[in-house]
Amino acid sequence: MIDALHDFRWLLDALDIGLVAFIIYRIILLIKGTRAVQMLLGLAVVLIVYVVSQATGLYTLHWLLDNFLSSIILVIVVIFQNDIRRALIHVGRNPFFADMSYREESAIMGELVKACVIMAGKRIGALIVIERETGLNDFLEVGVEIDAQVNCELIISIFNPKAPIHDGALVLQEGRLKRAGCFLPLTQDTTVSKALGTRHRAAIGLTELVDALAIVVSEETGKISVVIGGRITRDLDSNGLKRVLKKLLEPKSRKTRKSPKKR
Numbered sequence: 001m002i003d004a005l006h007d008f009r010w011l012l013d014a015l016d017i018g019l020v021a022f023i024i025y026r027i028i029l030l031i032k033g034t035r036a037v038q039m040l041l042g043l044a045v046v047l048i049v050y051v052v053s054q055a056t057g058l059y060t061l062h063w064l065l066d067n068f069l070s071s072i073i074l075v076i077v078v079i080f081q082n083d084i085r086r087a088l089i090h091v092g093r094n095p096f097f098a099d100m101s102y103r104e105e106s107a108i109m110g111e112l113v114k115a116c117v118i119m120a121g122k123r124i125g126a127l128i129v130i131e132r133e134t135g136l137n138d139f140l141e142v143g144v145e146i147d148a149q150v151n152c153e154l155i156i157s158i159f160n161p162k163a164p165i166h167d168g169a170l171v172l173q174e175g176r177l178k179r180a181g182c183f184l185p186l187t188q189d190t191t192v193s194k195a196l197g198t199r200h201r202a203a204i205g206l207t208e209l210v211d212a213l214a215i216v217v218s219e220e221t222g223k224i225s226v227v228i229g230g231r232i233t234r235d236l237d238s239n240g241l242k243r244v245l246k247k248l249l250e251p252k253s254r255k256t257r258k259s260p261k262k263r
């Protein structure tokens with residue numbers, strides 16, 4: 001069997017390279033927009049200094065970095081323990097609608113859309129962020145833990161201007177309302193319309209960094225926008241919002257299924 005596999009060495013090599021490329025891609029996707037990127041850059045600098053110290057004969061520095069790098073796996077595990085845990089938890093799972101039936105997904109999307117439409121009608125400003133593949137934990141330090149089912153009335157009460165947690169973003173993870181009052185990075189893009197204030201700029205800023213989806217309800221105009229990849233789609237009605245959410249959040253496996261009503 002092993003000998004037979006050796007005849008297909010090129011196939012194994014291709015598989016090997018493909019798997020490593022896929023793992024690196026998933027790691028980049030996971031840490032994109034998190035502090036792990038800065039730490040990784042720091043480690044890359046250490047590695048460059050190590051190589052330079054060897055080439056230039058800076059023996060003491062080289063000895064020091066040699067000892068440090070010999071335990072690099074341990075260092076990486078300690079530094080990235082949260083990211084590694086998150087990656088392992090997410091393996092094989094759909095990022096937002098994890099293990100949910102079509103009916104549960106529809107109910108969640110229905111509650112979300114209903115809440116946005118009502119808030120738009122009442123001119124209640126809102127910023128809702130939905131986690132997809134990339135973890136948002138780095139943006140959840142500020143804010144208040146909620147961890148509740150997605151519910152229209154609850155969403156509206158969170159953004160009620162009299163509520164203490166109405167400021168900032170409401171973050172949804174794995175089909176649940178996870179945290180409210182979260183502070184997001186503002187976009188630095190100078191081409192963004194001057195008409196858009198900080199709520200919209202926060203939605204654009206975050207989605208430039210991660211693959212999350214943001215819904216903005218404007219307090220000023222009552223318009224609903226969806227932001228993804230730093231790009232904003234404005235003035236969506238109930239059907240438009242439903243369509244966009246369905247397209248962006250529905251698991252790939254479900255998209256290929258012909259008749260979702262069967263579930």
Ligand SMILES: Nc1ncnc2c1ncn2[C@@H]1O[C@H](COP(=O)(O)OP(=O)(O)OP(=O)(O)O)[C@@H](O)[C@H]1O
Nearest residue numbers: 125167168169183184197198199200202218219220
């Ligand atoms: N960095 C941020 N992260 C999350 N939310 C933010 C951030 N900055 C501002 N906000 C939210 O945006 C609100 C202010 O919105 P502002 O009027 O400046 O923006 P806007 O884009 O014009 O929105 P609107 O059309 O609703 O007025 C704040 O009260 C706060 O809730």
